[in-house]
Amino acid sequence: MNIEMIEAAAGRLAGEAVRTPLLSSPFLDEVAGRRVFVKAECLQQTGSFKFRGGWSAVSALPLDERTQGVIAFSSGNHAQGVALAARRHGAPCVILMPADAPRVKIDNTRALGAEVVLYDRATGDRDAIGAALAEARGLTLIKPFDEPLVIAGQGTTGLEIAEQAAEAGIGAADVLVPCGGGGLSSGIALALQAKAPGLRVRTVEPEGFDDVKRSLEAGEILRNERGSGSICDAILTPAPGQLTFPILARLAGPGLSVSDEEALAAMVAAFSRLHIVLEPGGAVALAVALFRPDTVEGEAVIVVASGGNVDPAAFRSALGRFAGA
Amino acid sequence: MNIEMIEAAAGRLAGEAVRTPLLSSPFLDEVAGRRVFVKAECLQQTGSFKFRGGWSAVSALPLDERTQGVIAFSSGNHAQGVALAARRHGAPCVILMPADAPRVKIDNTRALGAEVVLYDRATGDRDAIGAALAEARGLTLIKPFDEPLVIAGQGTTGLEIAEQAAEAGIGAADVLVPCGGGGLSSGIALALQAKAPGLRVRTVEPEGFDDVKRSLEAGEILRNERGSGSICDAILTPAPGQLTFPILARLAGPGLSVSDEEALAAMVAAFSRLHIVLEPGGAVALAVALFRPDTVEGEAVIVVASGGNVDPAAFRSALGRFAGA
Structure with a gap:
């Protein structure tokens, strides 16, 4: 850095x-x-x-990776930041959220063009679900801070x-x-x-x-x-x-x-x-x-x-x- | 103009x-x-x-007039804009407000350093009271828009x-x-x-x-x-x-x-x-x-x-x- x-x-x-x-x-x-x-x-x-970091990451992706799409794990501000950045780049975007996330956050993220995938917080392994999705579709993970x-x-x-x-x-x-x-x-x-x-x-x-x-x-x-x-x-x-x-x-x-x-x-x-x-x-x-x-x-x-x-x-x-x- | x-x-x-x-x-x-x-x-x-207009008017006054002070008739945003502009110029400021103005507006205007003079909306003549004050103290009237x-x-x-x-x-x-x-x-x-x-x-x-x-x-x-x-x-x-x-x-x-x-x-x-x-x-x-x-x-x-x-x-x-x- x-x-x-x-x-x-x-x-x-x-x-x-x-x-x-x-x-x-x-x-x-x-x-x-x-x-x-x-x-x-x-x-x-x-x-x-969060829009700053989301845009920074999405905009720096090589075109072929960006075209494949991005994925983020978030029920909050990182989800919306990545979703809008991806939409403005024309990149597919998957957001993985717990199924009990507030309805308004799910709706807002979808309205920004993201595909929201819900998982059960009690029984699902977020990282495993995300990794499988990323692998299957060639998505790049945008981490929230690290x-x-x-x-x-x-x-x-x-x-x-x-x-x-x-x-x-x-x-x-x-x-x-x-x-x-x-x-x-x-x-x-x-x-x-x-x-x-x-x-x-x-x-x-x-x-x-x-x-x-x-x-x-x-x-x-x-x-x-x-x-x-x-x-x-x-x-x-x-x-x-x-x-x-x-x-x-x-x-x-x-x-x-x-x-x-x-x-x-x-x-x-x-x-x-x-x-x-x-x-x-x-x-x-x-x-x-x-x-x-x-x-x-x-x-x-x-x-x-x-x-x-x-x-x-x-x-x-x-x-x-x-x-x- | x-x-x-x-x-x-x-x-x-x-x-x-x-x-x-x-x-x-x-x-x-x-x-x-x-x-x-x-x-x-x-x-x-x-x-x-309203701060823009208040500042524009106060800052354009000749120094001797500014030092005498300004007056405005307002219970709202114009009062606060003129009050802060006057305070930052070190100019005395009188705000004439109806006595039934909301308490918070009176308090906020005073907190910005203005002297708030209250008049009775039913029995008092705002323009006459303001003119008398301005005359007695050499205050310049800052009108709200005209x-x-x-x-x-x-x-x-x-x-x-x-x-x-x-x-x-x-x-x-x-x-x-x-x-x-x-x-x-x-x-x-x-x-x-x-x-x-x-x-x-x-x-x-x-x-x-x-x-x-x-x-x-x-x-x-x-x-x-x-x-x-x-x-x-x-x-x-x-x-x-x-x-x-x-x-x-x-x-x-x-x-x-x-x-x-x-x-x-x-x-x-x-x-x-x-x-x-x-x-x-x-x-x-x-x-x-x-x-x-x-x-x-x-x-x-x-x-x-x-x-x-x-x-x-x-x-x-x-x-x-x-x-x-």
Whole structure:
């Protein structure tokens, strides 16, 4: 992995990805006690940064492989990102999802042109089913994070942060990044190392699912004990990746975590003050800036708001609880 | 009014206003039956395009006048836009609001550093109170739309639309603009005439408050019969302005209108598909694109999403009704 791979991905993404804005609000600055800048990746195509990695991987495939098609395992943002990238390339796309995935996610992925194959989470072996499908049809697997082309795609977010921070006059700051497997945070870390060395990545996870934070402390890959139980479903990953962890260990500061309550309150603050829609997992970095300011350094902080594909009922409930609505 | 005034305003706004993105979603394209591009001004400073006009006017004042301070009559987006512009210039700012304005709007305007003066809507004469205050303290009145510097500021939205449409390969399209007094739509119309003559402004208003639409049809300024009764409070204005109407009569296509129900449904579509927060009045142009596609021409349509300062309870209610939440 190097900066040239990220810049090459940026070249392939030009005109396809949204250059998402860096937003701010005097109200958030006041809560946080410092200037807060929010990189709004919820405004990205398909509602999350995952489109960057999906496009980066699909667009780099040799034409004969691309024509055969791609496959991804995901019930969430990675599925939609890969599906749209494949459709725009005219490439067949299979998404393997558990049969109990939310109906709206299945429907949305199909509406983006993908063939959704469902498996039984209790009895089916996802990897075996996927491998058999890939073999039978000649599909290329697009992994969600532990894949250099995907990390390079997510890293284009970091190139934009470097430019936008310079425009805003921010030379040194912590850059808080919601973290599942570490594709986004490691990609951004590589980009910032090359383009804005005063900016330092810090990963943010839900409490109880802080495998990256604990792995960084231990200096080795540790796993979460549980696989579910946080509302931040988009960033619940068992363990950091084999490729992403060494990058984070080298470049990132200490890991951070927040409670589900703090993530929901940040989601509502983003609604009221920035007028963006975040999913809980996409709001954890903002939650640190607003509610745990003592864990961050500097006069300004940059947070990535990584995705906005939230269930309307969950959003409605959060508005009721945290906006007095 | 000319394009040079708009370009001068853009120069003064550089580094202050957000260059808001032009967003899209394949899901919206499918509903509309054509490509839909959304200029997300809800992401602007203070949550609406009004910051552009406020900044344009305050920044153009001679230093001695600016130091005396400014005054505006508004309980809504214009108040916040002027207040933040004044604060950043170090200029005193008085906002005259009816005493029955929503508490949150009064609090937000005060939090942006303005002195809020309340008057009784039933017994007080707003213009007389404002004139007396302005006279006593040497304040400059910043009108909400019928003021060349304000129109020039709002017109900077049109400069960005012209650039972004060219980048997206859109040479000809209707540009749908939520319309109250016509400051935003007339400013955009002037900018597009100079920079993207294939793009044509169409005003969008709430049904029953379509003074601009009827005025354009009649060729003279007509007034609304009612002053309240739509949820689209941000764009309920009695009549088009003396400055804005002739510009619209010369440059805009036929006016459009939508129901409150359509505005709410568009607000929810923007939540689900674009991950932006709109107020009902900010969603009326998107509502035309989605729900009245036969009234628009061309293979693509550009809509301005003009503001996002929505009451959380109203938003919550709309999610319940239109997202099945």
